[in-house]
Amino acid sequence: MTRILAVVSQKGGVGKTTTAINVAAALAGRGVKTLLVDMDPQGSVRFGVGLQGPAVGPGIGDYLTGAKELKDIVRGTALPFLRVLLAGAVADTGDHAAYQSLVASSTRLGELLARARDRGYLVVVDTPPGLGPVVHRVLAVADRVIVPLQCEPLALQTTSQMLKGIRTAVSEHPALKLEGIVLTMFEEQSALSRRIADYVRRQLPKDLVFDVMIPRTAATVEAFAAGQPVVLRTPDDPAARAYGELAALLGKRMVR
Amino acid sequence: MTRILAVVSQKGGVGKTTTAINVAAALAGRGVKTLLVDMDPQGSVRFGVGLQGPAVGPGIGDYLTGAKELKDIVRGTALPFLRVLLAGAVADTGDHAAYQSLVASSTRLGELLARARDRGYLVVVDTPPGLGPVVHRVLAVADRVIVPLQCEPLALQTTSQMLKGIRTAVSEHPALKLEGIVLTMFEEQSALSRRIADYVRRQLPKDLVFDVMIPRTAATVEAFAAGQPVVLRTPDDPAARAYGELAALLGKRMVR
Numbered sequence: 173m174t175r176i177l178a179v180v181s182q183k184g185g186v187g188k189t190t191t192a193i194n195v196a197a198a199l200a201g202r203g204v205k206t207l208l209v210d211m212d213p214q215g216s217v218r219f220g221v222g223l224q225g226p227a228v229g230p231g232i233g234d235y236l237t238g239a240k241e242l243k244d245i246v247r248g249t250a251l252p253f254l255r256v257l258l259a260g261a262v263a264d265t266g267d268h269a270a271y272q273s274l275v276a277s278s279t280r281l282g283e284l285l286a287r288a289r290d291r292g293y294l295v296v297v298d299t300p301p302g303l304g305p306v307v308h309r310v311l312a313v314a315d316r317v318i319v320p321l322q323c324e325p326l327a328l329q330t331t332s333q334m335l336k337g338i339r340t341a342v343s344e345h346p347a348l349k350l351e352g353i354v355l356t357m358f359e360e361q362s363a364l365s366r367r368i369a370d371y372v373r374r375q376l377p378k379d380l381v382f383d384v385m386i387p388r389t390a391a392t393v394e395a396f397a398a399g400q401p402v403v404l405r406t407p408d409d410p411a412a413r414a415y416g417e418l419a420a421l422l423g424k425r426m427v428r
Numbered sequence: 429m430t431r432i433l434a435v436v437s438q439k440g441g442v443g444k445t446t447t448a449i450n451v452a453a454a455l456a457g458r459g460v461k462t463l464l465v466d467m468d469p470q471g472s473v474r475f476g477v478g479l480q481g482p483a484v485g486p487g488i489g490d491y492l493t494g495a496k497e498l499k500d501i502v503r504g505t506a507l508p509f510l511r512v513l514l515a516g517a518v519a520d521t522g523d524h525a526a527y528q529s530l531v532a533s534s535t536r537l538g539e540l541l542a543r544a545r546d547r548g549y550l551v552v553v554d555t556p557p558g559l560g561p562v563v564h565r566v567l568a569v570a571d572r573v574i575v576p577l578q579c580e581p582l583a584l585q586t587t588s589q590m591l592k593g594i595r596t597a598v599s600e601h602p603a604l605k606l607e608g609i610v611l612t613m614f615e616e617q618s619a620l621s622r623r624i625a626d627y628v629r630r631q632l633p634k635d636l637v638f639d640v641m642i643p644r645t646a647a648t649v650e651a652f653a654a655g656q657p658v659v660l661r662t663p664d665d666p667a668a669r670a671y672g673e674l675a676a677l678l679g680k681r682m683v684r
């Protein structure tokens with residue numbers, strides 16, 4: 173059962189959180205029991221699903237220390253089939269270094285995700301930017317990985333490092349498979365954006381780049397302000413439709 | 429002599445590298461002897477200053493291990509007063525975890541930046557996203573820090589964690605001072621972008637947010653593709669002019 177999907181990129185701000193939230197919400201919208209896991213100590217997922225508020229409450233950090241069990245940290249959302257695990261207190265304290273060593277040293281992350289999988293969840297994991305200890309740990313327990321690639325020159329230039337990092341992780345965990353690269357913030361009206369998308373498709377094997385591209389839309393940005401995934405808030409928005417298509421594709425490949 | 433400026437944000441993709449490159453280039457353009465230091469293992473600075481190419485050559489990683497001296501890793505650029513220290517081989521291997529522990533364990537970073545300062549350089553340091561060991565190390569040796577804040581809801585929502593992280597660093601290193609927050613990728617024609625800029629100015633002390641805002645412009649994105657800072661490539665572009673203004677302000681405050 174391939175059921176744990178990690179969203180990874182060493183480049184920051186390319187749409188990892190936006191992709192994780194909207195793929196998870198779109199899968200849940202199709203009736204797939206989905207668990208969205210926020211492994212980024214920034215804790216951005218909570219804002220995208222409207223769970224912000226003063227008290228962050230227990231999260232993954234508390235599970236890794238053994239203080240809490242899975243049932244204490246799973247949170248419901250407006251969608252019946254979407255549950256969320258938040259990063260926990262680290263998102264408030266901001267002590268990333270302590271969080272990183274906790275994740276690197278604890279064996280409980282594998283147990284946590286395997287337990288969720290055994291309960292029939294399809295698990296979507298958001299990760300911090302970079303290829304540090306947290307990302308390595310997540311790749312060690314994931315089944316599949318997708319890499320958002322922003323259609324801007326700088327994101328393209330750092331892609332080879334990204335793919336090298338993924339290939340190393342795949343060689344260390346033969347069960348892991350790179351599902352593909354998804355082009356994000358694509359701007360049809362920008363010649364540069366089109367050039368980058370063409371370049372990526374020419375340079376990489378065809379099955380490595382998803383056909384569906386996520387366009388840059390104002391509705392996607394506004395959805396975060398409203399605390400709702402764009403697939404729910406404005407389902408007719410081109411980015412929402414593209415995420416729906418991507419989720420349908422991933423659902424078919426992962427839910428057997 | 430306050431001469432070491434760090435550009436820091438835990439949020440990814442907010443314009444740290446773009447800000448570090450263009451502030452450094454604009455300072456050098458004004459005749460200030462400037463050293464741009466890339467502490468991000470992604471190694472994005474090299475693309476912005478046209479130093480990409482197959483062989484990355486020695487960099488900071490090599491200095492920290494003791495294999496190279498400052499003179500072996502300083503590189504010239506098209507600008508007479510701008511020199512650059514690249515991240516080094518890590519940008520090729522992508523082994524971020526090893527790089528992080530090297531930076532965290534070595535005392536040579538402080539020596540490196542102090543030596544550059546003593547040679548009369550104003551040092552501008554680009555950092556990786558997050559508040560991990562590399563950022564902590566840089567904040568421990570910097571004099572000033574600026575925080576780029578992208579005018580989008582998600583970047584705003586994670587600001588309080590950012591400021592908390594900076595305040596902790598300042599409490600640990602009394603010599604460090606937060607120069608200010610610079611709003612980036614501002615879009616005059618977007619009501620949401622304007623709302624965010626207004627909100628930030630209302631919520632934070634007036635002297636903490638620079639008056640100058642960096643607009644989102646196509647020229648800034650294209651400059652990266654061309655391997656040149658936008659302040660050099662299209663000096664009349666609104667973002668180039670804004671970076672020029674920011675550099676003039678920082679130069680006045682830091683070069684005594």
Ligand SMILES: Nc1ncnc2c1ncn2[C@@H]1O[C@H](COP(=O)(O)OP(=O)(O)OP(=O)(O)O)[C@@H](O)[C@H]1O
Pocket residue numbers: 183184185186187188189190191212216299300301356357358386387388389390392393396411438439440441557580581582583
């Ligand atoms: N399709 C899109 N259209 C418009 N804006 C988008 C789109 N996708 C993401 N964004 C915006 O771009 C910014 C970065 O996106 P996001 O935070 O999801 O990236 P990330 O890779 O998770 O960042 P980090 O590296 O900090 O974790 C956010 O402000 C988000 O609202």
Ligand SMILES: Nc1ncnc2c1ncn2[C@@H]1O[C@H](COP(=O)(O)OP(=O)(O)OP(=O)(O)O)[C@@H](O)[C@H]1O
Pocket residue numbers: 182183184185301324325326327439440441442443444445446447468472555556557612613614642643644645646648649652667
């Ligand atoms: N003023 C601007 N106008 C338009 N695009 C911009 C502007 N500033 C930055 N960008 C683009 O936004 C993207 C992110 O910028 P940049 O890489 O400098 O951010 P960063 O914070 O250094 O990212 P990371 O977290 O990966 O280090 C890049 O593609 C860059 O070209």
Ligand SMILES: [Mg+2]
Pocket residue numbers: 188189190212216298299300
């Ligand atoms: Mg994110």
Ligand SMILES: [Mg+2]
Pocket residue numbers: 444445446468472554555556
């Ligand atoms: Mg950067």
